[in-house]
Amino acid sequence: MVVVPHRPLYKxxxxxxxxxxxxxxxxxxxxxxxxxxxxTKVEVLKEKEEIQTQLEDSRRQMTEMRQELAxxxxxxxxxxxxxxxxxxxxxxxQDQIAGFREEIRFYKGVMLPNVEEKGLRIERLNVENTxxxxxYKYSLLLTQVVDKHxxxxxxxxxxxxxxxxxxxxxxxxxxxxxxNEEKLARIRFRFRYFQNIDGELSVPVxxxxxxxxxxxxxxxxxxxxxxxKFAWQLNGG
Numbered sequence: 001m002v003v004v005p006h007r008p009l010y011k012x013x014x015x016x017x018x019x020x021x022x023x024x025x026x027x028x029x030x031x032x033x034x035x036x037x038x039x040t041k042v043e044v045l046k047e048k049e050e051i052q053t054q055l056e057d058s059r060r061q062m063t064e065m066r067q068e069l070a071x072x073x074x075x076x077x078x079x080x081x082x083x084x085x086x087x088x089x090x091x092x093x094q095d096q097i098a099g100f101r102e103e104i105r106f107y108k109g110v111m112l113p114n115v116e117e118k119g120l121r122i123e124r125l126n127v128e129n130t131x132x133x134x135x136y137k138y139s140l141l142l143t144q145v146v147d148k149h150x151x152x153x154x155x156x157x158x159x160x161x162x163x164x165x166x167x168x169x170x171x172x173x174x175x176x177x178x179x180n181e182e183k184l185a186r187i188r189f190r191f192r193y194f195q196n197i198d199g200e201l202s203v204p205v206x207x208x209x210x211x212x213x214x215x216x217x218x219x220x221x222x223x224x225x226x227x228x229k230f231a232w233q234l235n236g237g
Contacts, residue, residue, distance in 0.1 A: 124140075129234060142191070151192050152192075153191075159215075
């Protein structure tokens, strides 16, 4: 007969060690997840701070230019040409400040949402000339307005509405681009805060664009389908 010593304290000690190890593992896992989210937020906030600094620099430059203009006028040392150059510089700085303010409003909206309609959003679309006939570049901005920024993913469809002769037509992105048609059936997106989707459009000769239609679909349990039309308007000349 084998006698097995009864050691209740030893078993209790082993059990306590197991509990401590489980708690430590849970805390480390939670901290890692928090750090990952914080790192992304820090990147966005850092970019926002850089824009704020640029905004303050532009304001200071504009104040200095206005003072210089006032001093020159008082001294009678300014001519029409110099006056025009200073005026254009001040206007350029004002436009720059307006752009910085818009960017700051955008970052505030993403980081500190205060709207009732939350979720995936088609934020804005810019279309510009490329310098080549009938070729244009576009930049589409998608954002996610939520309290908890998990990744959102899905696809975007782009179509051009307009006319050719006396007929109304709708052209899919696959008809407006030289890229692989399969890839253009739906442009994929995946982001936590926002994502820019850039590309080019080759408009057929004789086709007159009127609107661009954007359809964005997110996947998952709470998937959304958004549709938004933008007037055909070129930015930047």
